[in-house]
Each structure stands twice: as structure tokens, then as C-alpha cells.
Amino acid sequence: MSLNDPRWGSNQGNGDDKRGDDRRGGNQGPPDLEDLWRDFNQRLSGMLGGKRGPRGGGGGDGGGPQFPQLSFKQFGGGIGALLGLVAVIWLASGFYIVDANQRGVVLRFGSYVETTEPGLRWRLPYPIETSDVVDLTGVRTVEVGYRGSERNKMLREALMLTDDENIINIQFAVQYILTSPEKYLFNNRYADESVMHAAESAMREIVGKSKMDFVLYEGREQMASSAHESIQKILDRYDTGIQISRVTMQNAQPPEQVQAAFDDAVKAGQDRERLRNEGEAYANDVIPRARGTASRLIEEANAYQARVIANAEGDASRFTQILAEYRRAPEVTRERLYLETMQQVMSKTSKVMVDAKGNGNLLFMPLDKLMQATGSQGAHDANPAPTPTAAAPAPAGRGDSSMDSRSRDLMARDRERGER
Numbered sequence: 001m002s003l004n005d006p007r008w009g010s011n012q013g014n015g016d017d018k019r020g021d022d023r024r025g026g027n028q029g030p031p032d033l034e035d036l037w038r039d040f041n042q043r044l045s046g047m048l049g050g051k052r053g054p055r056g057g058g059g060g061d062g063g064g065p066q067f068p069q070l071s072f073k074q075f076g077g078g079i080g081a082l083l084g085l086v087a088v089i090w091l092a093s094g095f096y097i098v099d100a101n102q103r104g105v106v107l108r109f110g111s112y113v114e115t116t117e118p119g120l121r122w123r124l125p126y127p128i129e130t131s132d133v134v135d136l137t138g139v140r141t142v143e144v145g146y147r148g149s150e151r152n153k154m155l156r157e158a159l160m161l162t163d164d165e166n167i168i169n170i171q172f173a174v175q176y177i178l179t180s181p182e183k184y185l186f187n188n189r190y191a192d193e194s195v196m197h198a199a200e201s202a203m204r205e206i207v208g209k210s211k212m213d214f215v216l217y218e219g220r221e222q223m224a225s226s227a228h229e230s231i232q233k234i235l236d237r238y239d240t241g242i243q244i245s246r247v248t249m250q251n252a253q254p255p256e257q258v259q260a261a262f263d264d265a266v267k268a269g270q271d272r273e274r275l276r277n278e279g280e281a282y283a284n285d286v287i288p289r290a291r292g293t294a295s296r297l298i299e300e301a302n303a304y305q306a307r308v309i310a311n312a313e314g315d316a317s318r319f320t321q322i323l324a325e326y327r328r329a330p331e332v333t334r335e336r337l338y339l340e341t342m343q344q345v346m347s348k349t350s351k352v353m354v355d356a357k358g359n360g361n362l363l364f365m366p367l368d369k370l371m372q373a374t375g376s377q378g379a380h381d382a383n384p385a386p387t388p389t390a391a392a393p394a395p396a397g398r399g400d401s402s403m404d405s406r407s408r409d410l411m412a413r414d415r416e417r418g419e420r
Contacts, residue, residue, distance in 0.1 A: 094124055096122075141175050163211055168212060
């Protein structure tokens with residue numbers, strides 16, 4: 001019987017109600033708990049499809065299925081079993097698995113307790129203890145200046161100012177691993193963002209101290225190495241438990257707004273370098289030749305100087321020796337000098353004309369033809385007898401005067417020889 005039952009507190013009803021009222025000592029007292037429990041069982045049986053039996057019995061005579069009557073002891077035992085099952089499930093929720101490349105960090109009411117090794121582990125269930133599994137060997141990547149691909153630019157991060165006051169767009173990636181899960185979880189609230197901020201700060205410092213050409217061309221590897229060291233120093237100072245493994249420069253170029261002007265400037269610089277290289281190549285070709293020519297001329301002049309000096313010294317020495325010999329025997333020395341002079345003169349000519357004494361005829365000796373004939377005859381005719389031919393008298397006129405002058409010269413020489 002429920003409190004909303006219209007029979008509550010009424011004198012009307014069947015005999016059972018009257019007997020109940022008599023047991024309660026009146027119609028104004030509270031309902032009996034057993035009656036309430038019995039009424040609850042009957043209603044529950046009706047909802048489950050059973051037939052409602054009489055109030056006084058545990059079952060009806062109608063033959064239909066009846067819901068079993070529950071007692072307080074049975075109800076308490078069911079609650080205890082349910083609570084035990086809940087306790088077992090709650091304790092089982094404390095098990096967790098740590099992989100070989102991971103470490104488990106156990107917290108008790110939010111305070112660090114221990115770090116567990118790989119394997120099946122157990123902790124006190126929530127909310128007493130909680131666990132975080134941290135991957136130590138996995139390589140994590142932070143992208144600065146772009147996300148995913150180089151076309152997806154983040155200009156707020158990528159634009160940087162160089163030492164020569166030029167703006168460039170730099171995109172790079174930082175790869176890192178964890179060395180201490182405790183430091184990674186507790187020393188910094190957002191460790192991954194700390195890596196990004198440290199990388200951006202280090203790269204801006206390096207770019208701010210470098211020229212634009214150095215950043216865009218020859219300085220990429222050096223910048224990556226310097227950024228690696230600088231980022232690691234910052235993270236060590238923050239005590240993040242993070243180890244930088246690699247810094248990769250993805251792209252470095254001027255902003256898109258000035259790309260065309262920058263390309264023109266780059267082409268002009270390349271043309272300047274090309275012309276400079278061509279000039280250096282031409283200079284390297286001409287200057288060594290000029291130096292070689294100058295060195296050769298200097299050596300030739302030195303050689304000529306040495307030769308002239310040596311010849312002069314030799315002539316002076318020879319003249320001194322001849323003078324000594326001439327003082328001893330003047331005639332003999334004079335004759336020997338004459339013969340040597342004639343030998344030198346005659347060795348340089350191939351034709352000889354001889355003026356015989358007392359005759360007006362000239363003898364012509366073609367030595368060149370005689371030498372050619374001697375060479376053609378052979379070894380057995382090495383010394384053929386020359387056949388002088390009488391020269392025909394020269395015609396009158398200018399030719400006679402020239403021939404007369406020559407004959408007079410020859411006659412003068414013969415007389416000089418006769419006198420000697």
C-alpha cells in the first residue's frame with residue numbers, strides 16, 4: 001500500500017483492512033512495513049506479467065507466474081554482491097600496460113610517486129592514483145614557418161629580419177626526443193610549445209646576425225648547426241628533459257611581394273660575378289705571358305751583356321798577347337796577321353778575281369761552282385784541278401773605270417806584299 005492509496009486512513013474497506021486497522025490500533029496510525037513490502041512485490045509481479053495474488057499469501061491460486069517474495073536479508077545480500085563486483089572492477093581498473101619504448105609515470109592525488117618500467121603494471125585505482133604513459137624513443141617534430149607542406153606558410157613565424165635589414169621567409173623543422181618523462185611532464189606546462197618558441201627565438205637570433213646572401217645560399221648548413229646548439233641550450237636551461245636530434249632547413253627565400261625585384265638583383269649579381277671571373281681569367285692568361293716575355297728579354301739582355309763583355313775581354317787579352325809577340329818578332333807577327341785576315345775574308349766569298357802582273361787581264365775563279373762540282377763528283381774527285389778562264393776585256397766606259405780601280409787595288413796589295 002502506498003501513501004497515495006485512497007484507502008490510507010479510511011474506515012471503509014474489506015475485512016483485511018479492518019484487521020489491519022485493528023492490528024495498528026486504529027485508523028490514524030502509520031502503515032505496516034510488511035504490508036508495504038507485500039504490496040510492492042505484488043505490483044512488481046504485475047509489471048513483469050505475473051498474476052496478482054491475495055494480500056495474505058505469497059502466491060495466488062490462479063496458476064500464473066508469480067514474482068518471488070523478497071526479504072530484507074535477501075535484498076541486503078544482493079546489494080553486498082553488487083558492491084563486491086563494483087569493488088573488483090574498481091581495483092582491476094588500476095592495471096595498465098607500458099610498452100618497451102615507453103615509461104609510466106604514477107601520480108597519487110596529483111603528486112609524482114614513481115616511474116615504472118615496461119610491462120604490465122598496477123597502481124591504486126582512480127581517484128587515488130593516476131598514470132601517464134610517455135613515449136621516449138619516438139621522434140617528435142615541430143614545424144616553424146609552415147604546417148604540413150611548404151606551401152602552407154605561417155608568415156607570422158617565417159618572416160625574419162637579417163643584419164643588412166632585409167626580410168626573408170625561413171621554414172625549418174626541429175626533431176627531438178624525450179630523455180626524462182618526469183621533467184617533460186612536470187617542469188613545463190606546455191613542453192612542445194616550449195620547443196617551438198625556443199626554435200623560433202634561436203633562429204631569429206642567428207638570422208639577425210647574418211647577411212641576406214649568407215642566409216639564402218652558403219650559410220644553410222652552418223645556420224642549422226648553430227640553431228641546434230642554441231635550441232638545446234635554451235631547453236636545458238628550462239630543464240625540459242628534451243634532446244634535440246636534428247634541425248632541418250626546408251626553405252629560405254625573400255617575401256613574395258619582392259620576389260621579382262630580388263630575382264633581378266640576383267641576376268645582376270650573377271652577371272657581375274661572371275664578368276669578374278672572365279676578367280680574372282683574361283688577366284691570368286695575359287699577365288703570365290707578359291711576365292714570361294719580360295723575363296726572357298731580361299735574360300737575353302743579361303746574356304748579351306755577358307757576351308759583349310766576354311768578347312771585349314777576350315779581344316783585349318788577345319791584343320795584349322799579340323802585342324807581346326809583335327815586340328819579339330814584328331815581321332813574323334805582321335805576316336801571320338795578314339794571312340789570318342785574308343783567310344777570314346776569303347772564307348766568306350765564293351768568287352775570286354786575280355790581276356796578273358804585267359798583263360791587263362783578270363783571272364776569274366768561280367769557287368762556288370767548283371765546290372758544287374767537287375761535291376757531285378764523289379770522294380775520288382775530291383780535289384779537281386781548277387780551270388781558270390780568262391775574262392773578256394771589259395767594255396769601254398764606266399765598266400773600264402771600275403775594273404781599273406779594282407786592278408789598281410790588287411796591284412797596290414801586291415806591291416805591299418813584295419815590300420814586306
